[in-house]
Amino acid sequence: MTDSIQKVRTRFAPSPTGDLHPGSARTALFNWLFARHHGGEYLLRIEDTDRKRSTPEALDTILNGLSWLGIEHDGSIISQFKQADRHREIAQKLLDEGKAYYCYSSPEDLQKMRDLAKIKGHPISYDNHWRNRDSSEAPHGQKPTVRLKSQQKGITTLVDLVQGHVEIKNAQLDDMILLRSDGTPTYMLAVVVDDHDMNITHVIRGDDHLTNTFRQLQIYKALGWKTPQFAHIPLIHGPDGTKFSKRHGSTSVGGYANMGIMPKAMTNYLLRLGWSHGDDEIISTNQAIEWFNINSIGKSPARFDIVKLLSLNSHYIREASSIELVQAIKPILEKKHKKSLSEKDIDTLIKGMTGLKDRAKTLLDLAENAWFYVAPLPLWYDEKAQKFLQKESIESLKIFILYLSENNILWSHDSLLAAARIFVEKNNIKMRYFSQTLRAALTGSTVSPSIFEVMEVLGKELSLQRFNLENIPA
Numbered sequence: 343m344t345d346s347i348q349k350v351r352t353r354f355a356p357s358p359t360g361d362l363h364p365g366s367a368r369t370a371l372f373n374w375l376f377a378r379h380h381g382g383e384y385l386l387r388i389e390d391t392d393r394k395r396s397t398p399e400a401l402d403t404i405l406n407g408l409s410w411l412g413i414e415h416d417g418s419i420i421s422q423f424k425q426a427d428r429h430r431e432i433a434q435k436l437l438d439e440g441k442a443y444y445c446y447s448s449p450e451d452l453q454k455m456r457d458l459a460k461i462k463g464h465p466i467s468y469d470n471h472w473r474n475r476d477s478s479e480a481p482h483g484q485k486p487t488v489r490l491k492s493q494q495k496g497i498t499t500l501v502d503l504v505q506g507h508v509e510i511k512n513a514q515l516d517d518m519i520l521l522r523s524d525g526t527p528t529y530m531l532a533v534v535v536d537d538h539d540m541n542i543t544h545v546i547r548g549d550d551h552l553t554n555t556f557r558q559l560q561i562y563k564a565l566g567w568k569t570p571q572f573a574h575i576p577l578i579h580g581p582d583g584t585k586f587s588k589r590h591g592s593t594s595v596g597g598y599a600n601m602g603i604m605p606k607a608m609t610n611y612l613l614r615l616g617w618s619h620g621d622d623e624i625i626s627t628n629q630a631i632e633w634f635n636i637n638s639i640g641k642s643p644a645r646f647d648i649v650k651l652l653s654l655n656s657h658y659i660r661e662a663s664s665i666e667l668v669q670a671i672k673p674i675l676e677k678k679h680k681k682s683l684s685e686k687d688i689d690t691l692i693k694g695m696t697g698l699k700d701r702a703k704t705l706l707d708l709a710e711n712a713w714f715y716v717a718p719l720p721l722w723y724d725e726k727a728q729k730f731l732q733k734e735s736i737e738s739l740k741i742f743i744l745y746l747s748e749n750n751i752l753w754s755h756d757s758l759l760a761a762a763r764i765f766v767e768k769n770n771i772k773m774r775y776f777s778q779t780l781r782a783a784l785t786g787s788t789v790s791p792s793i794f795e796v797m798e799v800l801g802k803e804l805s806l807q808r809f810n811l812e813n814i815p816a
């Protein structure tokens with residue numbers, strides 16, 4: 343009865359020792375969606391017990407990556423390192439209850455045991471030397487570790503929400519260390535105590551932790567604690583079927599942000615990597631919360647496909663509002679071109695987005711394609727553009743501009759297009775050629791949205807400045 347009303351609580355437990363890997367980001371996302379779907383809570387625990395490898399920079403990268411993806415945790419962040427006293431307290435409890443013991447084997451003894459186990463082909467190396475010995479026999483000056491008296495007989499069974507029924511013979515598990523000889527808790531102990539203390543109901547994590555889980559179940563059992571439910575998700579592979587690595591693409595979520603991927607596209611992509619809802623490819627966050635379930639997580643590793651990610655990204659760029667896109671490309675442009683954008687530039691860019699967003703795969707493309715709208719004069723004309731800016735075509739430009747002002751043509755896409763049609767007919771010029779000439783003069787290139795749209799977006803004043811022949815060094 344209590345089970346059915348227990349509030350779902352999940353957690354993401356990164357070690358702050360490196361970037362936020364896409365696989366870890368997906369683990370965080372699944373935990374977050376599962377909690378949100380059930381109206382539960384999603385907690386963030388930083389597993390910072392490895393003091394040498396944990397760095398504040400890595401922590402920042404992880405937190406920035408999560409917040410970029412919109413994965414917000416409930417409550418405050420928990421530091422595992424800060425719980426060390428609590429971990430020691432539990433180790434002491436196990437010692438007091440005779441479920442753990444002091445082990446005085448020296449590193450040399452342990453090495454000998456490992457060598458022997460290797461020769462004999464035993465799965466575990468520690469020979470339980472101190473399991474039933476009294477501390478009074480301890481060698482002088484040897485600081486002990488604390489080991490769990492693991493169950494030696496029988497089997498441990500896990501009914502995993504993704505992997506199904508998995509079991510292991512207890513004889514394959516050694517008496518694992520709970521506290522090191524310097525008194526620091528091991529990862530195995532810390533994870534169990536923290537998950538218990540945080541009332542975690544579901545542990546969703548990579549299947550590289552599956553063997554750890556069997557050891558952790560031994561600790562739960564010794565303590566008589568209720569175990570959370572486990573869901574071990576397959577790791578992400580590269581397109582060649584090997585574990586996803588730098589060879590396949592950026593192994594950092596920040597790398598995708600720098601490539602100009604939109605956070606919504608990244609979350610949608612990560613969601614679909616290993617989880618499905620029929621044939622749906624485009625899934626909004628709200629839909630994902632509504633639909634997410636562990637049953638639909640695949641059992642085999644999903645393959646990372648950058649082409650799919652880029653196609654989702656194009657979709658989200660198309661769907662985004664012009665203001666949102668300009669906010670996203672502003673820092674890209676300012677950094678790349680070392681120019682701070684004025685309010686007028688921003689207005690121009692916002693107007694220009696409609697014609698640009700359909701063709702961009704990334705925000706970097708979008709920024710690059712939008713740059714001509716705000717580039718300082720004189721523009722830089724690429725080689726193809728220069729070919730259109732020859733004496734004769736410049737002459738026709740001059741006449742066209744004169745025609746526009748004499749006829750008081752309204753500076754809008756439709757009337758400019760109509761005026762151009764009349765103009766080319768009258769002067770016997772090919773429309774295609776003429777619009778490329780206009781494009782070359784106004785944008786410095788031969789590729790842009792409809793040139794009459796460009797003229798409207800730039801407005802009369804800016805367009806005329808660009809037509810000013812002093813600004814076209816032909």
Ligand code: GLU
Pocket residue numbers: 354355356357389533546547551
């Ligand atoms: N800190 C572990 C890791 O980064 C996660 C442990 C867990 O989820 O239980 O792989």
